[in-house]
Amino acid sequence: MTGPDDHASEVPEPAPVAEAPPDAAPHADPDVDSDGDDGEDFEGPRRRARREREERRAAQDRATAIENARREAKRRVEGKPPEQAKRPARGLIRGLKALLWSALVSVIAVGLGLLLYFTPIMAARSTVIVGLNTISQEEILQAAAVVPDTPLLQIDTDAVAERVATIRRVASARVQREYPSTLRITIVERVPVVVKDYPDGPHLFDRDGVDFATDTPPLGLPYLDADNPGPTDAPTKAALQVLLALRPEVAGQVGRIAAPSVASITLTLIDGREVIWGTTDRTEEKALKLGALLTQPGRTYDVSSPDLPTVK
Secondary structure, eight states: OOOHHHOOOOOOOOOOOOOTTTTTTHHHHOOOOOTOOBSSOOOOHHHHHHHHHHHHHHHHHHHHHHHHHHHHHHHTTTTTOOOOOOOHHHHHHHHHHHHHHHHHHHHHHHHHHHHHHHHHBBBBEEEEEEOOOOHHHHHHHHOOOTTOOOOOOOOOHHHOOOOOOTTTTEEEEEEETTTTTTEEEOOOOOOEEEEETTTEEEEOOOTOOOEEESOOOTTTOOOEEOSSSSSHHHHHHHHHHHHHHSHHHTTEEEEEOOOOTOOEEEEEEETOOOOEEEETTTHHHHHHHHHHHHTTTOSSESSSTTOEEOOO
16 A cells, blocks of 8 residues: 555745846836836926926916906896907908008009109199299299209209399299199299488388399388498398388388487488487387377477477
8 A cells, every 4th residue: 555645746846046146236117216106207307397388378378267257257247248259360451451551552652753753744834923023034034043844843942942032122932833834933022111322323222121222212212321221230220110110101201211320310201390219219109109290380300208209
């Protein structure tokens, strides 16, 4: 008989496990960091910045949505119609159209200006001169020196006016373009106020004291007695101030005005009567008193002191 030990199965001995060499490092698990915590990926600077931007954008969108919802709720409470969504695309298209139209208009305007400036479409084919009394039209045209058929836009109207104003009898000149083909020159002539005799003949002076002509004086023009008459001479300006302040019916009687100085102005009437004027102080008051005094008989009328006018 066999014993129990004869039927027992032989259990094979386990194979020997090879021991890792002491210098070998353990295998690195991709989901395990250096501290042994698994399940966390490494986050670099770029990924962190992107994540933070997305979080900020999401927070901004959420705040905007909350604000819009609050406004809409308020509008519903107040019974107002819901706010229409803005349509920036249509406004942008409208702005672009306006910009294109503005550019087109600018191009057309520039082109038209160049066409009118360099071509004789609108040229000075005629010149109209107004305001002439003693000056001839030929003298004005010669001084203006405008070449016929010059495009109006090429004509310097200020320069033409300055050339015309060099004529002694011209007080002022104005030049205007009248489209399509006319140049208009408006003249204001100097008007003689007094006359003074010189060896070469009588010189005419206007209200500003300008000696503008040597010619026969108009009938009844008073003579001026001043040492150095001119627009900057003080006695001359004082005499003209007195003469222009007189009432027309009195000024028409003056035959001569003497101004040796600004403080001793005298008038001699055509009939020989004399007016002692004195200075230019209170000129308007003196002119008013003189009109009344001349109705009284006398030879000398003193208004140098308008408070005590006298007749002798």
